[in-house]
Amino acid sequence: MNLEDLNKIKPVEAPPFLLTRIQQSIKNANEHFVSNKIVWLSALSFSCVVIISASAVFYNTSPSSTTQIIAHSLNLNPTNNLY
Numbered sequence: 311m312n313l314e315d316l317n318k319i320k321p322v323e324a325p326p327f328l329l330t331r332i333q334q335s336i337k338n339a340n341e342h343f344v345s346n347k348i349v350w351l352s353a354l355s356f357s358c359v360v361i362i363s364a365s366a367v368f369y370n371t372s373p374s375s376t377t378q379i380i381a382h383s384l385n386l387n388p389t390n391n392l393y
Contacts, residue, residue, distance in 0.1 A: 381387065
């Protein structure tokens, strides 16, 4: 490649309104939007997890007879009482 080849390079013109399109794309990318459907589904699933967890903690306070039988056969203590 010679230095004379560089003289053959011509300046390039940008398409009209390219800068404004780029600025608008950047502005749109900065806006965060979450649809109402996603918000409601997230709230519903979080509520279901909380309800299931609470029911598992509060509903089954004493071990069932099946749990007691299995724990007894394995020589385990079926309750959470350590003392």
